[in-house]
Amino acid sequence: MQNVRLGIVGLGNMGKAHLHNIRAGKVPGLRVTALCESVGTLPELLEGEHPFTDVSQMIHSGRIDAILICTPHFSHTTIGIEALQNGLHVLVEKPISVHKADCERLIAAHTDKSKVFAAMFNMRTNATFKKVKDLIDSGELGEVRRVHWEVTNWFRTNYYYATGGWRGTWKGEGGGVLMNQCPHNLDLFQWMFGMPKSVRGFCQFGRYHQVEVEDNVTAFMAWENGATATFVTSTGEAPGANRLEIAAEQGRLTVTDGTKIHFQRNRQPMSKFCMEAEAAFAMPESWSMEIPVEQSGGQHVEILQNFTNAILKGEKLLSPAEQGICSVELANAILLSTWQDKTIELPMSSADYERILIEKGETSTFQKTKVVAKASADDFARSFR
């Protein structure tokens, strides 16, 4: 195979952005041969691709080798399973599914390992976070003791929720900031620090917007080795911040705005110094440094290229879809903990969570204020990280 023939399903904000990048020739080896959209917006988008309004027909058409799933979250599972079971390579937008039980079903459908199955965790290409992971994995930071990540720069207006029919509802989106914006951060979080053993969540629902889901969140997490973390997020705070702080044996690392890394390095590991010093108010000697990061990473295009190269050349995946269950489980656990007012031990029960979430969707009496969208795709492109 010289070129991967790709079908994109869901030509809303993200599907169009991917289409634009591929058509612009930014992903050598990848060619869009089919488009599938369930509302009648396809005719003005087509430039020779085969149009479909039914995704099953596109999957069975023989016109594509791979599918890029850019539909609302719940349908990632059903479309992904059908595509995998019918021999397609699959790249699924984040989150891979809305809840852990659906993730398990989707992952179980990936039986033919010759097919590539990846997730669009484009922030894994961010050079800053790659450097932080490298510093942790290489032992440069020493054992991580405490993490604080405030990621409140996901500001969204009420208009954003009001004009996106499926957004901001349990039935449509299956969650709020944790399910839509934070899959990126929660994925990086587990990628850098691993999965905690327990989660305690404090979510506020419709705190800043006319939504029924969470738009303001504080969570506490703990690991087997006693390390702890707080994770704070919101779509209602402006100006927000993105600040990650890591207290580790070898010092304190701060990442600001996802671009700048500051490291205050201890000369001796802090616990060793604590136990061995013979003065009551002594502090370990430390040195401050800025850690240079040379480029910002290829984001969505890099993930598309990696997916293509994995199919054509067997390149190792940057974001295997199987790993997408972790960010979903963290988001689910934070919500479940809030609803049940208790700490959730991980791994959590996927069946219990699924039952509660579906019930919330089915019994909801929430009505959105109806607003007709005026914003264009350019508005999305400008706001889009």
Ligand SMILES: NC(=O)c1ccc[n+]([C@@H]2O[C@H](COP(=O)([O-])OP(=O)(O)OC[C@H]3O[C@@H](n4cnc5c(N)ncnc54)[C@H](O)[C@@H]3O)[C@@H](O)[C@H]2O)c1
């Ligand atoms: N990776 C990123 O940075 C990023 C950014 C934004 C959105 N996303 C993800 O992309 C996905 C889509 O988000 P969006 O903002 O583009 O949503 P959107 O509402 O703008 O677009 C979704 C489109 O899918 C279509 N659709 C729904 N069901 C369909 C079906 N069965 N068959 C064909 N078309 C169908 C809808 O008509 C709509 O046009 C979500 O999972 C979201 O989390 C990822």
